[in-house]
Amino acid sequence: MAKNILLFSVVALSLCCFAFAFEPSPLQDFCVADAAASGRVNGVACKNPMSVSADDFSFSGLHLPGNTSNPVGSRVTPVTVVQLPGLNTLGISLVRIDFAPMGINPPHTHPRATEILTVVEGSLEVGFITSNPDNKHITKVLKKGDVFVFPIGLVHFQRNVGKENTVAIAGLSSQNPGVITIANAVFGSKPDIASDILAKAFQVDKNIVDQLQAKF
Numbered sequence: 001m002a003k004n005i006l007l008f009s010v011v012a013l014s015l016c017c018f019a020f021a022f023e024p025s026p027l028q029d030f031c032v033a034d035a036a037a038s039g040r041v042n043g044v045a046c047k048n049p050m051s052v053s054a055d056d057f058s059f060s061g062l063h064l065p066g067n068t069s070n071p072v073g074s075r076v077t078p079v080t081v082v083q084l085p086g087l088n089t090l091g092i093s094l095v096r097i098d099f100a101p102m103g104i105n106p107p108h109t110h111p112r113a114t115e116i117l118t119v120v121e122g123s124l125e126v127g128f129i130t131s132n133p134d135n136k137h138i139t140k141v142l143k144k145g146d147v148f149v150f151p152i153g154l155v156h157f158q159r160n161v162g163k164e165n166t167v168a169i170a171g172l173s174s175q176n177p178g179v180i181t182i183a184n185a186v187f188g189s190k191p192d193i194a195s196d197i198l199a200k201a202f203q204v205d206k207n208i209v210d211q212l213q214a215k216f
């Protein structure tokens with residue numbers, strides 16, 4: 001009897017520690033996002049399970065290249081809870097990223113997700129920066145079939161270093177990973193951050209900050 005209790009405690013203890021998840025674990029089979037719901041919850045309210053269909057759990061079009069004709073030369077095609085309502089509460093999503101030659105996905109962070117990326121076509125320089133005070137730059141050039149992970153919250157970027165287009169697919173550990181693009185957040189906020197604050201923060205002349213703010 002005492003042995004059973006001990007065994008039970010060991011099993012319960014190990015379950016506690018392995019059953020850890022960043023987003024709350026679902027308490028039902030699914031909770032398909034109901035875009036029309038007016039209720040505010042942490043996530044999106046669930047559709048009536050009786051009215052869901054296969055379409056709620058699927059997305060089509062990830063075989064299509066994104067349009068990279070823009071100043072950075074890349075395009076992210078997201079498949080998050082916005083595009084695929086069945087992802088709601090499941091803590092996972094997917095993106096396709098297209099890069100023109102020398103195109104970049106500028107430094108950004110996902111506040112709610114770790115990202116695991118693989119190159120399916122071309123080659124890609126990737127990197128992330130560790131937290132203060134080290135700010136160590138961890139970087140590598142990936143070729144087709146290579147996989148890289150960007151830990152949750154860290155600033156990271158990608159650049160196509162090949163002569164052809166590059167295509168990457170990435171999984172993210174949130175239904176709604178969020179993106180903060182550093183340049184846009186800092187220089188393109190609405191309303192602006194006072195330019196003297198940014199001049200001091202970046203240790204440059206205020207004119208340079210004005211120029212940057214005009215661009216974003």
Ligand SMILES: *[C@@H]1O[C@H](CO)[C@@H](O)[C@H](O)[C@H]1NC(C)=O
Pocket residue numbers: 067068069070
């Ligand atoms: C790609 O985007 C550019 C710039 O917005 C636009 O001019 C062009 O028509 C787009 N190309 C396609 C195939 O949609």
